[in-house]
Amino acid sequence: MRKFTLLAAAAATALSLSACSEKTQDAAETTAESAGNDVANAADKAAAATDELGDKAAAAVDNAAAKTDEMADKAAAKTKQEAAEAEASLHNESVAEAKAD
Template structure:
């Protein structure tokens, strides 16, 4: 009977250890799963932030291009205006030198 009691106690101890081991494995699995989820969430957040920065950079480039186009248009208009004024001044000077009207000087 004593051997049976020792054997039963050993079996009970083995079952207890087995149950502890299973709980430990479950806890480790839960921890690993949680860590994996945290890494996935961090990667998603980083991707979203990268996309947002990319969109902001693209908008800044578009805005700069639009501003450059606008400045180019203004510079072109100013250059045309200056050319017209120069042409008028030259015609007036020629008309004065040749004793003719400005319209005649422009026709020459």
């Protein structure tokens, strides 16, 4: 009878431990899922921030290109004007006549 009592107590202890182990596994699984979701959310936010920075950088490059084109056009116009003035002076003619040549 004593062996039976010890065996029953051991079985009850094993069942209790397996129940605790199952609860622990469930808690660990929930924690892992939560951590995975946190990582996924952080990755999504980082991707969105990277996209936003990329868009800002592209806009800055476009703006710089437009300004460069504008400055090049102004420089070309100034050079053309100065060339016409030099030709007019050289040929004793008006700047308009030099531009027409």
